[in-house]
Amino acid sequence: MNNTVVLKLGGSVITEKENAGVIDHTRLMAIAETIASHNNSPLILIHGAGSCGHPEAERFGIQGGVGQTNAMGIGETHRAVAGLNATVVSILRDAGLDAIGIHPLSGSLAENGRLISFETGHLAGMARLGIIPVLHGDVVMDRTKGACIVSGDQLVLRIAEGVAPCRVGLATDVPGVLSDGRVVGMISRASLNGIDLGNSQKTDVTGGMKGKVEELLTLADAGIISSIFHIDRLLAFLTGGEHGGTTIMGADT
Ligand SMILES: Nc1ncnc2c1ncn2[C@@H]1O[C@H](COP(=O)(O)OP(=O)(O)OP(=O)(O)O)[C@@H](O)[C@H]1O
Numbered sequence: 001m002n003n004t005v006v007l008k009l010g011g012s013v014i015t016e017k018e019n020a021g022v023i024d025h026t027r028l029m030a031i032a033e034t035i036a037s038h039n040n041s042p043l044i045l046i047h048g049a050g051s052c053g054h055p056e057a058e059r060f061g062i063q064g065g066v067g068q069t070n071a072m073g074i075g076e077t078h079r080a081v082a083g084l085n086a087t088v089v090s091i092l093r094d095a096g097l098d099a100i101g102i103h104p105l106s107g108s109l110a111e112n113g114r115l116i117s118f119e120t121g122h123l124a125g126m127a128r129l130g131i132i133p134v135l136h137g138d139v140v141m142d143r144t145k146g147a148c149i150v151s152g153d154q155l156v157l158r159i160a161e162g163v164a165p166c167r168v169g170l171a172t173d174v175p176g177v178l179s180d181g182r183v184v185g186m187i188s189r190a191s192l193n194g195i196d197l198g199n200s201q202k203t204d205v206t207g208g209m210k211g212k213v214e215e216l217l218t219l220a221d222a223g224i225i226s227s228i229f230h231i232d233r234l235l236a237f238l239t240g241g242e243h244g245g246t247t248i249m250g251a252d253t
């Protein structure tokens, strides 16, 4: 383990998920300022697509597989989320952060919706130099499905497995995993029963909170703890304070 931090900004945080293509610039500027003022660790950022990708992925039926009839959807979906990434990177750079956008479509390969070829060495190298690689959920070529959607949550899993970070956090628009209206402080595979993990309230092709928890439980199986918290608690997460969210741990912890 090293002192690298892996942080995901949920698509519901940086876009208006109910308004296709609308980016929340004000919130992004506030996030950039918080990171610039308080982050002192090597940082790798991932963000979701929110309303800049999910509508396109749904419209072209990407998750059902890609062939000649919907191949156009690859470019249209990537264009939407790459445009969001360019805005995220620009706002981070305006805040004085050395952010560089990285597109999973360029150079990764999936099989049946799961990444099978995904390099992380260059990300760790950038982070060690004080550069912030900014990746995002993306459409990725797939050996069996033609192409698929790789969520930011799956990228968190693969990046954390590759760089062995000291801290992994996923900021979203809810305080954590909720059960009966209350935040569940800790989740492991043994404690999942009874928690209703559903999809997002808005257009979402990657499984909402259920998909998120599944990826993070796999990460916990590899011995890496992660947390889901509300974006308003970003400062607490960055400084190692109490973020009031949900910690996802391994079965034996
Ligand atoms: N048990 C639950 N606790 C909390 N949120 C839940 C739960 N079940 C379903 N949800 C929904 O999951 C949403 C968060 O998942 P979502 O995938 O939208 O997060 P995100 O990371 O911001 O988006 P993206 O994955 O597109 O980047 C919440 O806004 C809520 O509507």
Ligand SMILES: C=C(C)CCOP(=O)(O)O
Pocket (backbone or CB within 6 Å): 011, 047, 048, 049, 050, 052, 053, 054, 057, 077, 078, 081, 136, 137, 138, 139, 149, 150, 151, 152, 153, 205, 206
């Ligand atoms: C829909 C696309 C293009 C990416 C989805 O990534 P997520 O928003 O992190 O689930």
